[in-house]
Amino acid sequence: MKRGKNYVDSKKLIDKTKTYEGAEAIELALQTAKSKFDETIELHVKLGIDPRHADQQVRGVVVLPNGTGKTLRVLAICKGAKADEATAAGADFVGGDEMVQKIQQENWFDYDVIVTTPDMMGVVGRLGKVLGPKGLMPNPKSGTVTMDLTRAIHDIKAGKVEYRVDKQAICHVPFGKASFGVEKLTENYNTLMEALLKAKPAAAKGVYFRSIYIASTMGPGIKVIYRV
Numbered sequence: 679m680k681r682g683k684n685y686v687d688s689k690k691l692i693d694k695t696k697t698y699e700g701a702e703a704i705e706l707a708l709q710t711a712k713s714k715f716d717e718t719i720e721l722h723v724k725l726g727i728d729p730r731h732a733d734q735q736v737r738g739v740v741v742l743p744n745g746t747g748k749t750l751r752v753l754a755i756c757k758g759a760k761a762d763e764a765t766a767a768g769a770d771f772v773g774g775d776e777m778v779q780k781i782q783q784e785n786w787f788d789y790d791v792i793v794t795t796p797d798m799m800g801v802v803g804r805l806g807k808v809l810g811p812k813g814l815m816p817n818p819k820s821g822t823v824t825m826d827l828t829r830a831i832h833d834i835k836a837g838k839v840e841y842r843v844d845k846q847a848i849c850h851v852p853f854g855k856a857s858f859g860v861e862k863l864t865e866n867y868n869t870l871m872e873a874l875l876k877a878k879p880a881a882a883k884g885v886y887f888r889s890i891y892i893a894s895t896m897g898p899g900i901k902v903i904y905r906v
Contacts, residue, residue: 684712689898696901700871701864703892703900708863710897711856716747717895718852719863721870724888725847733881736843739821740873744862745837747855752831753777753789755802755816760795760827767831774798781805787812793822793830841874847888849874856894867892871904 681689688710698706704719711717727734754764757774764772771777771789778801780786785808792809794802794816802816809815816822820840824830841851853866878886891899 685896685898688712692898692900694901697903698900700867700892700902700904701860703902704863704867705860706900707892707894707897708856708860710900711894713896717856717897718747719854719856719858720893720895721849721851721853721867722891722893722899723849723851723874724890725843725849725874725882726885726888727843727847727879727882729843729845729847731881734879736849736874736877736879737819737841738873738877739833739838739840740870741833742837742839742853742866743869744854744858744866746839746852747858750790750834751788752834753792754827754831755792755794755798756827757795757798760825764793764827764831767828768835769793769827769831775801778802778805781808787814789814791822791834792816793824793827793834795825795827796823799823839870841870841877875906 691706691709707719725736727736729735751770753771754761754769755774755777756764756772761772761774782805792814806815821830821833839851839853841849843849851870853870854863887904890902890904892902893899
């Protein structure tokens, strides 16, 4: 694959024979963020689990202390008093059956996260084939199916991120923007790694963190060591 000049120059900054401390890797990642836009800083962790087994799934949410740098648009699908609660909590769009119909009929996706109450899941569940592939389907494990809509919406707006292992046992999670600087990104990184460690399945054997890489959106991966 032919790489651009910025990428090639960035690779020269990284010693491929070295495994970096978290803050050191973040500082390097910021040096590789050469684009004109505010690049996202991403974490990629290979876990020592077998995601084919239900007892070795790793999935959860964590609120980053310094947010993600992205303002998420929240759609709350709910009725009655819960709709009033969602509006007061700062949801960008609020409604019940009419929102489900809008998604079905208009292919409407002008939002980033959907929250709903358990009583609405029978209706929202019909959207599984539409929302599932886009990662928008509400789920109790991610805190988006709940009676406490105020907390759910506040957490999302404050910088909640979801981590979820893929078929290759890798978690890919953004944890801030290059403009945050080393200190804030390091705080976010440490919070995220602690959450991943706490989520370690009891059935997981051997080394849990097989490999850890940090990278900017357009930059090369930087290998990291995590000390428990």
